[in-house]
Amino acid sequence: MRRISPALFLVLVAFTVPLAVEFRTFAGFFGIELPFIAVIVFEAVLLAVLTAIYVLGRITPDEEEEEGAATP
Amino acid sequence: MATFVDKFPDEAKVVQASFAVAFIALGIGALFGLIQALHRTNVLRVIDSVDYYTLLTAHGVLLALVFTIFFLVGLFTWAVTRSFGRALPDIRLTWAWFGLMTTGTVLATVAIVAGLFPQIPMSADVLYTFYAPLQAHPIFYIGLAMFIIGTWMAGADWFLAYREWRGENPDSRIPLQAFMVLTTMIMWYVSTLGVAVSVVFFLIPWSLGLIETVNPLLTRTLFWYFGHPVVYFWLMPAYLLWYTVLPKLAGGRLFSDPLARVVFVLFVLLSTPVGIHHQYVDPGIAEGFKFIAMTNTMFLLLPSLLTAFTVVASVEHGARQRGGEGYLSWLGALPWRDPAFAGMALAGLMFAAGGFSGMINAGMNINYLVHNTLWVPGHFHMTVGTAVALTMMAGTYWLLPQLTGKAVYSRPIGLLQVIMWFIGMVFMSNAMHRAGLFGVPRRTAEPQYQNFDFVAAVGSVGEIRMQIAFGSLLLFLSVVLFLFNVAATWADDRVDTPVDDTIPEPLSPSSGAPLVLDNLALWTGIAVLLVVLAYTLPLASIVNDAGLLGGSPTFPVTVSLEWVVDVTVGALGNLSLDSLAGVAPADAVADLVREVRR
Numbered sequence: 001m002r003r004i005s006p007a008l009f010l011v012l013v014a015f016t017v018p019l020a021v022e023f024r025t026f027a028g029f030f031g032i033e034l035p036f037i038a039v040i041v042f043e044a045v046l047l048a049v050l051t052a053i054y055v056l057g058r059i060t061p062d063e064e065e066e067e068g069a070a071t072p
Numbered sequence: 073m074a075t076f077v078d079k080f081p082d083e084a085k086v087v088q089a090s091f092a093v094a095f096i097a098l099g100i101g102a103l104f105g106l107i108q109a110l111h112r113t114n115v116l117r118v119i120d121s122v123d124y125y126t127l128l129t130a131h132g133v134l135l136a137l138v139f140t141i142f143f144l145v146g147l148f149t150w151a152v153t154r155s156f157g158r159a160l161p162d163i164r165l166t167w168a169w170f171g172l173m174t175t176g177t178v179l180a181t182v183a184i185v186a187g188l189f190p191q192i193p194m195s196a197d198v199l200y201t202f203y204a205p206l207q208a209h210p211i212f213y214i215g216l217a218m219f220i221i222g223t224w225m226a227g228a229d230w231f232l233a234y235r236e237w238r239g240e241n242p243d244s245r246i247p248l249q250a251f252m253v254l255t256t257m258i259m260w261y262v263s264t265l266g267v268a269v270s271v272v273f274f275l276i277p278w279s280l281g282l283i284e285t286v287n288p289l290l291t292r293t294l295f296w297y298f299g300h301p302v303v304y305f306w307l308m309p310a311y312l313l314w315y316t317v318l319p320k321l322a323g324g325r326l327f328s329d330p331l332a333r334v335v336f337v338l339f340v341l342l343s344t345p346v347g348i349h350h351q352y353v354d355p356g357i358a359e360g361f362k363f364i365a366m367t368n369t370m371f372l373l374l375p376s377l378l379t380a381f382t383v384v385a386s387v388e389h390g391a392r393q394r395g396g397e398g399y400l401s402w403l404g405a406l407p408w409r410d411p412a413f414a415g416m417a418l419a420g421l422m423f424a425a426g427g428f429s430g431m432i433n434a435g436m437n438i439n440y441l442v443h444n445t446l447w448v449p450g451h452f453h454m455t456v457g458t459a460v461a462l463t464m465m466a467g468t469y470w471l472l473p474q475l476t477g478k479a480v481y482s483r484p485i486g487l488l489q490v491i492m493w494f495i496g497m498v499f500m501s502n503a504m505h506r507a508g509l510f511g512v513p514r515r516t517a518e519p520q521y522q523n524f525d526f527v528a529a530v531g532s533v534g535e536i537r538m539q540i541a542f543g544s545l546l547l548f549l550s551v552v553l554f555l556f557n558v559a560a561t562w563a564d565d566r567v568d569t570p571v572d573d574t575i576p577e578p579l580s581p582s583s584g585a586p587l588v589l590d591n592l593a594l595w596t597g598i599a600v601l602l603v604v605l606a607y608t609l610p611l612a613s614i615v616n617d618a619g620l621l622g623g624s625p626t627f628p629v630t631v632s633l634e635w636v637v638d639v640t641v642g643a644l645g646n647l648s649l650d651s652l653a654g655v656a657p658a659d660a661v662a663d664l665v666r667e668v669r670r
């Protein structure tokens with residue numbers, strides 16, 4: 001998995017917020033009405049995925065990357 | 073390695089002083105912003121609703137005028153000195169404009185904040201748009217006038233520096249940063265004329281009681297004549313940083329110097345003849361004039377899109393220099409750990425969102441849907457409140473070390489701070505836009521009506537309120553972290569190389585730019601011509617309709633209201649207040665009179 005720097009991780013976390021906040025509106029376009037809790041669950045899923053990518057990138061970094069290359 | 077403060081110690085002091093005033097204004101303004109947001113969402117009420125306008129005025133003036141413009145004069149002083157590579161002509165002139173602007177700011181702020189204390193017979197609850205019929209204490213307008221004259225002197229200072237430089241470099245291209253400063257100042261001179269006329273000829277004499285009435289539509293129109301260009305005055309410092317500093321922070325160079333010059337020239341030409349787009353619902357201005365303003369506004373999209381293209385291309389170039397690859401994965405190779413880079417990049421991104429909501433505002437027909445609703449504050453907290461304010465905070469992390477010779481106290485705190493601002497603004501601004509779509513009004517402490525409920529298309533109004541309140545809390549905390557970081561940097565010891573302050577040459581250098589771009593007199597001429605074309609007829613018809621001094625009596629609260637109070641009290645006295653007690657309208661008037669006297 002590609003190594004993500006802690007800074008990039010934080011920035012990506014920030015980007016999940018607008019996605020989650022507007023998640024219900026988006027579903028609304030298709031006539032699906034979601035309760036408030038759906039937003040929280042959706043945000044939690046996004047954060048979980050991001051964290052997984054981050055952690056995996058730390059434990060098993062891609063071969064060709066030397067240490068710190070993608071840690072700007 | 074010698075940095076700015078070593079080469080130009082006197083100029084560095086002025087820039088530091090300007091930043092200090094800007095940051096004090098930022099701190100106070102942000103506190104008031106938090107109080108307001110919590111108040112109008114009914115989460116926490118620490119002030120009386122009666123005082124809401126006082127805080128809102130202070131918030132608007134301290135952030136949109138004082139913070140942004142003090143940062144601008146500091147940044148421009150740095151840019152002019154640095155790009156000409158020479159000290160300013162006379163540092164006494166520099167301190168003089170700084171002193172005048174600061175004095176004006178203090179006077180205006182005192183007049184506003186005095187409104188919180190009933191014992192002090194002074195108030196200026198006129199909002200940062202300060203047009204009639206709202207009236208402030210004369211001290212407020214006098215402070216504003218001093219502030220504006222101070223900015224004019226600052227511009228003169230930079231033009232004098234240009235003249236000296238030109239004398240020694242007759243055949244060189246104007247350095248890019250200096251070009252940006254000079255074109256921005258031309259726009260400022262053209263546009264502040266409107267507000268200066270309004271303040272000096274109408275508002276000051278009116279608040280002093282020398283003239284009894286003004287023509288409110290005229291003062292509004294003169295304000296907006298200045299009120300749109302002022303948004304570019306906020307934005308141009310951010311553009312200067314995006315064009316000249318952001319590519320460097322990303323590890324690359326500016327894509328094209330000539331394109332940057334074209335953009336700044338377009339702003340000189342187009343930013344003033346559009347002000348009427350803030351007055352789409354004003355009666356008394358013919359639809360045709362509004363339509364012309366809308367068309368001109370749409371033309372302004374061109375320089376904005378050129379900027380988006382050039383800046384993103386430069387940043388991508390930087391990422392590829394750092395080893396970034398692929399269509400999108402180069403984004404991961406950017407220096408996100410650097411708060412100066414991350415802050416500016418996030419600010420630019422939010423500007424794109426703000427630009428979209430701005431196009432809704434600019435369309436004459438859809439504007440009616442959102443006019444005077446919370447949508448509008450939602451829009452400008454993304455533009456001036458983030459694109460500009462966050463770029464300024466981020467830029468500070470790169471500039472302050474050059475100005476003080478000290479390294480930034482904590483870069484992780486800096487990064488956390490800019491990310492908190494972004495998240496806070498996503499919550500607050502997005503929810504404000506939504507609230508505006510249900511019709512929730514702006515500029516009110518009590519946005520609810522009796523026997524009427526706002527309905528949300530998706531979710532609930534309560535959620536929207538909580539988002540605004542939560543977002544504002546994050547924003548306030550972000551400012552606290554920023555101010556702490558800046559103060560701690562200032563308190564630190566000097567180091568040898570506080571920051572890498574070089575700015576590499578653009579990929580496509582200035583030698584490729586057509587010479588005519590540097591012909592400042594030509595652009596000034598065309599700009600003035602466009603303004604004359606756009607404004608002569610509307611202004612003539614406004615004056616024709618209601619006269620230069622109109623017939624509007626004074627609206628609320630100030631010293632010079634005394635005569636209104638006396639007349640009313642006299643009249644009511646004849647009726648005897650007591651005999652009318654219980655009659656609702658009379659009670660209301662009596663309350664009003666007591667309020668006004670207070």
Ligand code: HEM
Binds near residue numbers: 449515517544
């Ligand atoms: C701590 C961050 C901030 C918070 C919590 C905040 C909150 C608010 C709120 C809730 C309003 C709307 C009040 C109403 O219409 O009733 C408002 C208005 C405004 N804000 Fe902010 N704001 C913040 C930062 C900024 C910044 C950085 C700027 C500009 C640089 C800014 C400029 C303005 C202006 C110009 C108004 C309009 C005032 C008026 O209607 O006269 N704000 N703010």
Ligand SMILES: [Cu+2]
Binds near residue numbers: 299300303347349350
């Ligand atoms: Cu405008």
